[in-house]
Amino acid sequence: xxxxxxxxxxxxxxxxxxxxxxxxxxxxxxxxxxxxxxxxxxxxxxxxxxxxxxxxxxxxxxxxxxxxxxxxxxxxxxxxxxxxxxxxxxxxxxxxxxxxxxxxxxxxxxxxxxxxxxxxxxxxxxxxxxxxxxxxxxxxxxxxxxxxxxxxxxxxxxxxxxxxxxxxxxxxxxxxxxxxxxxxxxxxxxxxxxxxxxxxxxxxxxxxxxxxxxxxxxxxxxxxxxxxxxxxxxxxxxxxxxxxxxxxxxxxxxxxxxxxxxxxxxxxxxxxxxxxxxxxxxxxxxxxxxxxxxxxxxxxxx
Amino acid sequence: xxxxxxxxxxxxxxxxxxxxxxxxxxxxxxxxxxxxxxxxxxxxxxxxxxxxxxxxxxxxxxxxxxxxxxxxxxxxxxxxxxxxxxxxxxxxxxxxxxxxxxxxxxxxxxxxxxxxxxxxxxxxxxxxxxxxxxxxxxxxxxxxxxxxxxxxxxxxxxxxxxxxxxxxxxxxxxxxxxxxxxxxxxxxxxxxxxxxxxxxxxxxxxxxxxxxxxxxxxxxxxxxxxxxxxxxxxxxxxxxxxxxxxxxxxxxxxxxxxxxxxxxxxxxxxxxxxxxxxxxxxxxxxxxxxxxxxxxxxxxxx
Numbered sequence: 001x002x003x004x005x006x007x008x009x010x011x012x013x014x015x016x017x018x019x020x021x022x023x024x025x026x027x028x029x030x031x032x033x034x035x036x037x038x039x040x041x042x043x044x045x046x047x048x049x050x051x052x053x054x055x056x057x058x059x060x061x062x063x064x065x066x067x068x069x070x071x072x073x074x075x076x077x078x079x080x081x082x083x084x085x086x087x088x089x090x091x092x093x094x095x096x097x098x099x100x101x102x103x104x105x106x107x108x109x110x111x112x113x114x115x116x117x118x119x120x121x122x123x124x125x126x127x128x129x130x131x132x133x134x135x136x137x138x139x140x141x142x143x144x145x146x147x148x149x150x151x152x153x154x155x156x157x158x159x160x161x162x163x164x165x166x167x168x169x170x171x172x173x174x175x176x177x178x179x180x181x182x183x184x185x186x187x188x189x190x191x192x193x194x195x196x197x198x199x200x201x202x203x204x205x206x207x208x209x210x211x212x213x214x215x216x217x218x219x220x221x222x223x224x225x226x227x228x229x230x231x232x233x234x235x236x237x238x239x240x241x242x243x244x245x246x247x248x249x250x251x252x253x254x255x256x257x258x259x260x261x262x263x264x265x266x267x268x269x270x271x272x273x274x275x276x277x278x279x280x281x282x283x284x285x286x287x288x289x290x291x292x293x294x295x296x297x298x299x300x301x302x
Numbered sequence: 303x304x305x306x307x308x309x310x311x312x313x314x315x316x317x318x319x320x321x322x323x324x325x326x327x328x329x330x331x332x333x334x335x336x337x338x339x340x341x342x343x344x345x346x347x348x349x350x351x352x353x354x355x356x357x358x359x360x361x362x363x364x365x366x367x368x369x370x371x372x373x374x375x376x377x378x379x380x381x382x383x384x385x386x387x388x389x390x391x392x393x394x395x396x397x398x399x400x401x402x403x404x405x406x407x408x409x410x411x412x413x414x415x416x417x418x419x420x421x422x423x424x425x426x427x428x429x430x431x432x433x434x435x436x437x438x439x440x441x442x443x444x445x446x447x448x449x450x451x452x453x454x455x456x457x458x459x460x461x462x463x464x465x466x467x468x469x470x471x472x473x474x475x476x477x478x479x480x481x482x483x484x485x486x487x488x489x490x491x492x493x494x495x496x497x498x499x500x501x502x503x504x505x506x507x508x509x510x511x512x513x514x515x516x517x518x519x520x521x522x523x524x525x526x527x528x529x530x531x532x533x534x535x536x537x538x539x540x541x542x543x544x545x546x547x548x549x550x551x552x553x554x555x556x557x558x559x560x561x562x563x564x565x566x567x568x569x570x571x572x573x574x575x576x577x578x579x580x581x582x583x584x585x586x587x588x589x590x591x592x593x594x595x596x597x598x599x600x601x602x603x604x
Contacts, residue, residue, distance in 0.1 A: 034337050035336050035337045035340055035464075035465065038337055038340035038341060038343075038344055038465075039340060039465075039467075041340075041344045042340055042343045042344035162337075163337065163340075163341075165341075
């Protein structure tokens with residue numbers, strides 16, 4: 001071990017943890033038993049089960065076409081941001097200081113939302129230089145907003161329910177495209193993530209890498225869609241009325257000056273040279289890509 | 303929460319932990335399943351199973367008389383200290399600075415050892431103002447030194463073997479009386495302790511009370527029994543030869559000046575006003591007394 005590390009117990013801890021645990025995720029090919037799962041919980045160690053949900057009805061049937069038809073008449077809550085930066089540290093104002101940016105939320109007909117997400121991903125020109133839409137509510141939406149899809153998935157994850165002696169607190173479905181990025185964050189509960197369609201890339205850090213992620217208290221803020229009324233004189237208003245649906249009113253980041261600051265990591269493993277602490281260079285995220293049917297156990301505080 | 307605590311995150315952590323966990327140990331009345339046990343391991347939480355070993359042959363048969371007959375011809379390793387302070391912080395030298403005192407170890411015929419321990423406990427005058435003897439080797443002695451007793455106990459603790467997927471690293475039997483005290487310490491492995499005869503009082507602290515226990519690097523030292531040769535002239539030697547077996551040569555604490563210092567807690571929950579840190583007053587040890595047949599799970603680092 002290098003001498004500089006020995007002189008700093010925090011650096012030594014991070015390096016030793018990496019040496020003992022590696023930065024490769026454990027891969028299983030079948031679901032663990034409750035006892036096997038509990039061993040991972042006890043070690044606070046993530047794992048991926050390849051193909052665990054390969055035979056779920058959802059994995060077998062959901063496609064943009066299928067979902068579009070199934071939810072044709074529904075209206076869904078959509079998080080809208082200029083760059084996919086929902087709940088993310090975001091530069092604001094003339095000095096570019098970071099604030100915690102929450103998305104603009106609006107209800108959209110499901111079909112319209114899905115078309116937008118698909119066309120943007122496909123590269124259609126209309127959606128290229130504009131906002132990112134992500135259905136990402138975390139209010140148990142698969143048992144509420146999207147309840148008609150709930151019997152396409154398992155009602156719960158039996159090994160986790162039995163091991164933890166709890167039903168899931170929330171079962172959420174998220175729909176987005178490759179523009180949606182979730183900023184580095186942690187939850188104080190166990191998560192099981194199942195990929196149904198598409199691909200998601202995770203970069204995971206253990207809790208003891210906390211000194212690497214540069215947690216700061218950020219001023220809260222949220223996006224608002226500029227209203228047509230605020231845009232001024234009569235002439236402009238008329239122009240808007242003539243516009244197509246895709247001519248979107250822009251989003252504006254509004255500071256919540258009376259809101260409590262939010263403690264949040266501002267170091268980003270995908271831009272490792274920015275917003276560093278003296279420990280950031282020691283962090284080696286565990287990277288894993290989920291394919292359709294894969295299941296990820298995300299221990300609490302990772 | 304008091305303001306002073308909010309200003310010190312370590313104090314706040316200790317107080318919050320106590321609020322969430324209490325300082326009473328969980329009591330079970332039957333052994334947990336491997337999965338149930340693993341939940342305790344995951345929470346790093348101790349528990350006691352009352353009467354778990356009540357029907358072991360050992361619990362049913364072992365007494366001083368029985369063991370004396372069974373091990374009559376054996377010689378055993380005995381740890382000898384002036385005050386029961388084996389592996390304990392001990393004042394040394396004119397300034398009374400604390401050193402880490404290891405016991406004097408010697409082989410004794412089992413019967414002689416056991417008689418001494420029993421008579422001292424009983425209050426027989428010969429053993430009152432003299433050394434404390436404790437059979438306390440930790441070298442898997444029940445499968446070696448005392449192997450003839452091994453089939454009086456379970457070969458292992460099935461719920462722990464199955465949950466942890468390991469056989470016990472060591473199975474140790476310890477024999478002492480109420481003078482033997484084990485100083486506050488921690489192990490980096492899981493322990494299951496079973497009381498066969500007599501009673502043992504535990505004072506347990508969770509790992510995050512580390513700031514309370516005043517860990518210091520202590521100079522290692524060990525007791526040595528003064529040899530008769532070193533005691534001087536001919537006259538004295540003759541006197542010793544006339545002495546009874548119980549006229550013991552005294553123990554002397556020898557500093558190991560070339561030994562590496564030992565990190566060790568010098569705060570003692572039974573003398574809470576001494577050797578304190580600013581956090582010691584926040585520690586509330588979980589106290590539990592084991593009766594014959596009781597089993598204690600001691601999580602690692604407690």
